[in-house]
Amino acid sequence: MGCHNTSTLVQTTGEELKVLLMGNPNVGKSVVFSKLTGMQVMSANYAGTTVDYVQGRIKYQGKKGILIDVPGTYSLEAISPAEEVAVKLLKEGEAQVIICVLDATHLERSIDFAYQVMEYDTPVIFVLNLLDIAESKSIFIDIKALEKELGAPVISTIATRSIGLKEVLNKTWELAYQEKGIKVDKCLTQEERWKKACSIAEKVQVSLKETEPSLLDRFSDLCLNFFPGLPIAVLVLFVCLGIVVGGGKALRALILLPILNHWYVPFISSIVSSVLPEGILLNVLIGEYGMLIKGIEWPFALILPYVVLFYGILSILEDSGYLPHLGVIVDGLLSRIGIQGSSIVPFIMGYGCAIPAILGSRAATSHKERLIISTLVTLAVPCIAQTGAFIALLGNHSMLAIVIVYFISFSFILFGGMILNKMLKGEVSPMLLEIPSLLIPNEQALFKKIWLRIRSFMVEAELPMILAVGLAAVVVETGMLNSIGSLVQPLVVGWLGLPPEASIALILGIIRRELAVLPLLELNLNTLQMVVGAVVALFYLPCLSVFGILVKEFRLKAAMLISFLTIFTAFLVGGIIHHSAKLILSLF
Numbered sequence: 392m393g394c395h396n397t398s399t400l401v402q403t404t405g406e407e408l409k410v411l412l413m414g415n416p417n418v419g420k421s422v423v424f425s426k427l428t429g430m431q432v433m434s435a436n437y438a439g440t441t442v443d444y445v446q447g448r449i450k451y452q453g454k455k456g457i458l459i460d461v462p463g464t465y466s467l468e469a470i471s472p473a474e475e476v477a478v479k480l481l482k483e484g485e486a487q488v489i490i491c492v493l494d495a496t497h498l499e500r501s502i503d504f505a506y507q508v509m510e511y512d513t514p515v516i517f518v519l520n521l522l523d524i525a526e527s528k529s530i531f532i533d534i535k536a537l538e539k540e541l542g543a544p545v546i547s548t549i550a551t552r553s554i555g556l557k558e559v560l561n562k563t564w565e566l567a568y569q570e571k572g573i574k575v576d577k578c579l580t581q582e583e584r585w586k587k588a589c590s591i592a593e594k595v596q597v598s599l600k601e602t603e604p605s606l607l608d609r610f611s612d613l614c615l616n617f618f619p620g621l622p623i624a625v626l627v628l629f630v631c632l633g634i635v636v637g638g639g640k641a642l643r644a645l646i647l648l649p650i651l652n653h654w655y656v657p658f659i660s661s662i663v664s665s666v667l668p669e670g671i672l673l674n675v676l677i678g679e680y681g682m683l684i685k686g687i688e689w690p691f692a693l694i695l696p697y698v699v700l701f702y703g704i705l706s707i708l709e710d711s712g713y714l715p716h717l718g719v720i721v722d723g724l725l726s727r728i729g730i731q732g733s734s735i736v737p738f739i740m741g742y743g744c745a746i747p748a749i750l751g752s753r754a755a756t757s758h759k760e761r762l763i764i765s766t767l768v769t770l771a772v773p774c775i776a777q778t779g780a781f782i783a784l785l786g787n788h789s790m791l792a793i794v795i796v797y798f799i800s801f802s803f804i805l806f807g808g809m810i811l812n813k814m815l816k817g818e819v820s821p822m823l824l825e826i827p828s829l830l831i832p833n834e835q836a837l838f839k840k841i842w843l844r845i846r847s848f849m850v851e852a853e854l855p856m857i858l859a860v861g862l863a864a865v866v867v868e869t870g871m872l873n874s875i876g877s878l879v880q881p882l883v884v885g886w887l888g889l890p891p892e893a894s895i896a897l898i899l900g901i902i903r904r905e906l907a908v909l910p911l912l913e914l915n916l917n918t919l920q921m922v923v924g925a926v927v928a929l930f931y932l933p934c935l936s937v938f939g940i941l942v943k944e945f946r947l948k949a950a951m952l953i954s955f956l957t958i959f960t961a962f963l964v965g966g967i968i969h970h971s972a973k974l975i976l977s978l979f
């Protein structure tokens with residue numbers, strides 16, 4: 392999605408200050424970054440939201456600088472590709488100031504990390520963030536004492552409310568041109584450093600009273616136990632599914648399709664047909680695959696409602712911090728397919744779009760796990776646009792057909808994962824899954840994030856969709872479809888039992904995954920054919936941009952292998968369904 396900025400570092404002019412934001416995962420670095428630069432980057436309540444560095448411009452009293460947000464790191468001995476990005480930037484030593492964000496609710500761990508950062512000769516200022524949450528847990532910190540212990544400025548902040556951030560900028564420039572960093576004992580062993588961090592935390596932390604855990608904390612505990620955590624998880628997932636599927640269908644049927652069919656289509660058809668004579672151009676614009684008809688109907692009326700609701704729900708789940716709780720419950724199941732509970736996040740993201748899922752897997756600690764997640768997401772997890780297309784195709788005919796398609800998808804995730812886990816070399820190293828406190832999402836941040844995702848879908852999907860529809864129109868109108876149809880006849884008609892025109896779906900499906908489904912809507916298929924078409928589309932091919940990301944992350948050979956696997960599975964399973972259904976029907 393648009394928020395994963397992987398550009399190279401901009402060259403700063405001599406006067407521009409280069410500032411690096413560092414800290415443990417999930418301490419609020421990206422919120423600090425967004426507030427200081429005005430650039431929206433993803434933040435969410437779990438470790439591993441940021442998986443690459445992003446940079447933006449900052450200004451203070453006419454002075455300019457570049458701020459770099461990096462993935463969170465537990466220590467400077469990076470164990471995941473995401474952590475490596477952060478550590479590399481620190482070690483390159485180009486930053487003139489480091490802003491190290493500390494978590495007021497996990498002070499020991501933050502101080503331990505602070506000591507590692509201070510070993511580098513770069514001035515550091517500390518931002519003690521999440522103060523509101525600390526206070527709600529009755530943790531109070533003596534800032535002056537902490538400053539004295541660390542020998543560096545400490546500024547307390549509540550980043551989501553922009554509290555303390557001006558002071559951060561002020562101190563950043565104040566420190567900027569100091570010659571050296573803070574003198575710390577660089578010979579401490581890991582154990583000695585941790586002991587020191589604990590003793591400092593104990594000294595500066597004032598816990599006024601033993602407080603009762605809040606309602607959210609108690610609910611968080613419930614979610615983590617197998618009982619009632621599992622029923623809660625099932626309930627949450629069903630409610631989410633109901634909202635996305637039911638809500639999307641209602642939006643589509645009650646609002647979007649009527650607007651389209653009663654207003655837009657007659658309006659645009661009458662304008663275009665009054666201007667253009669009958670012929671190919673007219674048909675390409677408003678015919679069976681008219682660019683101005685299907686190019687608008689498919690993305691806006693059939694897909695967008697599901698995209699909006701899915702990202703709405705996903706963003707609430709992310710910002711509340713529920714996803715890692717779910718990770719704990721499904722950890723046992725996921726470990727069988729070589730995935731840790733913490734990787735539930737990229738996996739669920741795959742139901743939105745495979746790209747953030749593949750990028751998000753950078754937070755996983757082994758190459759094997761990354762490869763399993765990326766292969767499974769590419770193979771068997773339908774993206775939200777595809778889900779919208781499945782519902783458009785099957786929803787009005789048979790809910791059972793949708794259930795069958797998703798059942799096949801789950802089975803392939805499970806069995807495919809087990810096979811990959813056995814086949815691929817390497818270990819999946821267990822990593823402790825960090826459970827954040829449950830939070831009530833910040834409304835403003837939530838809406839911004841949902842909007843960002845919807846906008847990025849519209850930008851990324853609309854143009855390829857219109858172009859693809861245009862391509863389909865040309866192929867149909869010029870009669871090319873007939874020649875392509877007869878070329879793939881044995882496969883499409885003989886093996887899959889679909890009409891020859893279904894080959895258009897296979898052509899368009901190369902561009903975007905949902906386009907392997909949408910053309911089937913125009914073909915008057917029977918239910919079996921629809922299921923076969925949907926299953927072929929489910930596995931078929933990663934869309935072009937997903938293929939690009941696979942190449943970037945795993946190289947061309949792996950991307951080609953994954954694509955071969957998906958296309959082979961698509962035709963194999965599609966054909967088996969067609970032939971076994973035919974066999975069963977012939978018995979009766």
Ligand SMILES: Nc1nc2c(ncn2[C@@H]2O[C@H](COP(=O)(O)OP(=O)(O)OP(=O)(O)O)[C@@H](O)[C@H]2O)c(=O)[nH]1
Nearest residue numbers: 417418419420421422434435439440441463549550
């Ligand atoms: N209540 C409260 N929430 C905060 C504060 N700062 C950040 N958050 C929330 O904490 C969560 C984590 O914030 P991020 O900015 O994503 O954290 P990060 O350090 O960038 O995390 P990684 O990219 O995973 O390393 C989000 O849900 C934020 O909305 C704060 O001061 N108070």
Ligand SMILES: [Mg+2]
Nearest residue numbers: 420421440441
């Ligand atoms: Mg971040």
